[in-house]
Amino acid sequence: MLDRRAFGLLCLSVAAVLALHASHLPIWLTGVLALLIALRWLQQRRGGHVPTLLRLGLLVVLLTAVIATYGTLFGRAPGAAFAVGLLVLKLLESQRPRDARAAVLFAAFLLMSSLLFNQSLPMTLLAATALLPLLATLTALQPAPGADARRVLWSAPALLLAAALPAALLGFVLVPRLSTPLWGAPADTAARTGVGDTMTPGEYTQLLVDDSPAFRVGFDGPVPPRAERYFRGVVMEHFDGRTWSTSGSGQLGPAVELMRPTAPALHYVVTLEPTRRHLLFALDTPLDAPAGATLTRARTLLRAKAVDARLRYGVWSAPERILEPVLTPAARRLNLQLPAGFDPRARALAARWRTRFGRDDAAIVQAALRMFHDDGFSYTLAPPPLGRNSVDDFLFDTRAGFCEHYASAFTFLMRAAGIPARVIGGYQGGFHNRLGHYLLVRQSDAHAWSEVWLPNAGWTRVDPTAAVRPDRISLGAGAADAGSGAWYQVDWLRGLRNRIDIVNRLWDQAVIGFNALRQRGLLTRFGDGGDWRSLAGLLAGSTGVLMAIGLALALYERPRGDALTRGFARLQRRLEHCGLPRYAGEGPRDYLLRASRRLDAADAAQLLELAAAYLRLRYGALHPADETVHNWIHGVTKFRPHPVVQSDAIS
């Protein structure tokens, strides 16, 4: 049977798992499960158990509730809700150590899965802390924990976890990452960074870091600088309040937008990985379409057939251009369209800018970018969810998101201020492989930005994400000026928040964004190719080294006894080397006397002296003075007897 302490710890473990999952469970489910844990804890203290029929009933209720809430049992969120419920039910039936062990295993798995919903630094720290009650439960199941059990149940797991940190970091860096998922489960709610026809920032809960390649680009000339590597994929001009989308058949309009290059055109060859879509990607902005594809009205490439296999195509692009210097009234209407009844605060803000800056569209653009830069907006791959008024929520409430949030909000503001604007989806950046002289663009380089139509300049690219996170794209942002904000936006606090934000950013960069590419890059620095075979070898080797260090530490035992005993053991070893082992049951006096008779005269005299001193120190006083003990040990150190000649063995 489980004792009270072990059961209490098990309840705590289950409660910790529930708390970590609480952010995405329905609030009533969290409440009911917490209540069940508390009731079960109280009941076990009184020695009761839950009848089987009741547990079966609760299982049916749980199943029904999950299906009623989510509509299905499969998928990440309903699966997690069901699993947490099952864990609590497991607690209800836990009577024996066996049950507790099974519950701990399941709880560990659920701790891991809670990070699939949110892998921010605080969540990860909480999950790591929640390992403590789990391991303490296992420790409490062991017999005879000793007199100070209450402390040891916590300190033993804490010590082992702390000692596990080096090996854990090593494993984290060296475990070979999968370049493609083994099973396609992540698709349900999380957005793949892969670029599609639509974009719904409000629905994304997390952007998965997908490091599989999207395409590779070989340039005829030099590779353009990072800040100019915008690959145009899709132009989204429709907004329904939640989702940006292409204008459907309208994108293949009667005429392609006019373009006048202002810099020499570039020629390059793109090798596109299969996408099962019709979109092709080209450096902003393509002059013409390759064979089998057409140029849409807004100058994106659309292939007649979906890309089902790797595709190679050559394109000419103009890195600098004036696009559509004269906007048709239809296009202007399309790019000012906003759904009614959404985001009133954003509209009001845009209207204030319009009255403040008059007809200066460029000033309004700058005002928006300044706001993103100065008013506490942060870049995160795991932003909080948005409500119905997604733009309002983002601009005035959460202020955290990634490129899709910024592009969507910026475009909305521009349209609300009367400036034609649209969202462009594509890729930005890429890794320049100098050896092969090509640009590797991965899914994780997916990006969204905006285009605003300004008189004389035509469609002008504006990347609001750059205002928030200039290192994402090395694009200059407007100079900062301190705006007035809510109390929590005062300068010193904002500075503090920005500074703390650095921790999140470092976490995002160092841990969340540590993908196969970065792993490879890290190892290349050590002159290693970084394929999975060398990774596995390195992992095995360094784990072996760490385990050897652990073994050495584990083998260390403090010598038994006090200094005097250790000194005597040393003396005994010396004599053993001379061929004079101590017999079993032989006392120190007899032993040393016998040994002295076998040694030569000088050694014997020295040994007799040592023996007499030892007997005096050991048996003459309860606590001999440290100094005399040290002197005696010093004597032992100096004592180097000559080996015994085995004369009697010959005769």
Add this chain to the structure above:
Amino acid sequence: MSAAARLRAGVAAVARRAEIRLPALTRQRRVEPLPILLHRRRIYIVPTGFGLLFATMLLVMLLGALNYNNNAALLLTCLLGAAAVNSMYGAFRALNGLRLDAIATGSAPAGRPLRVTLSFSAAGRPHRGLIVSAGDIDGALAVDRDGIGRVNLALPTVRRGWMPLPPLKLHSSWPFGLFRAWSWLRPQAALLVYARAEIVAAIPPAPDPAGARAAPAGDDSDDSAGLREYLAGDPPRRIAWKASAHHDDLRVRQSERASDDAEWRLDWHALHGIDAERRIACLAHWVNEAQAARARWSLVLPEVTLGPDRGETHWHACQRALALLP
């Protein structure tokens, strides 16, 4: 020969070979004198069933984290995995450096459990979560830092005479139950099982003509100096019930003065016509009676005569002689 039988035979052969090659791994270790210091050469460690399950679980967690490309989950999995591996050292250190110093045995007639107390000592750090097993008998043990830990095992006994101490297995799955470290101990220890006491003949112990057998006084004092452990064959009226409530076992009053003058002669030859084992049982019963009555008695056996004498030492000498009769 069926496939299953062949497999069993194969496993047995491997086990036999392992016993020859690795004497410390199995119970075939030679008997050794005390003290026995546990060190790395005699400590073995394997994952438990739960440990294997835990490893499977870690693998599932790893696959999940890798599949979802979730680095935080991967970090958590690595942390848990490394802690699990570290617990292997914990199990090893639970045993390493421990020393079996002494074995004390109680006395018991055949058929009743014999209590064996093992004293372990630790140096420098505490040892926890230890279990000593002798066959099916288990005892849990924790040793404090620089302290002594004792564990009692109640070994079943079958017949009188010398009983070998069964191979002792000291094992631990501290701290998480993922790995089990064990070491076999074959300490040199002599366990003597006394003869079973049995009322065989209605022949009362012949009181010495010199003294009259006095009835035990109604002494109800709880003075534990006048009490001793209950032995099989003690008359129930002599049990000090009040005092027994304070102890784990029954206590029996010994009234010294009650039978100062009695001297009993417990004679093997008086029991002629009965087979040897039953004679021994009967004599053992008489010896218990005499001891309980605080009498002086002598025990006459075919080869030797013990006493006349009285007291605990004499009782043990008589029981020993009875236990070792051929």
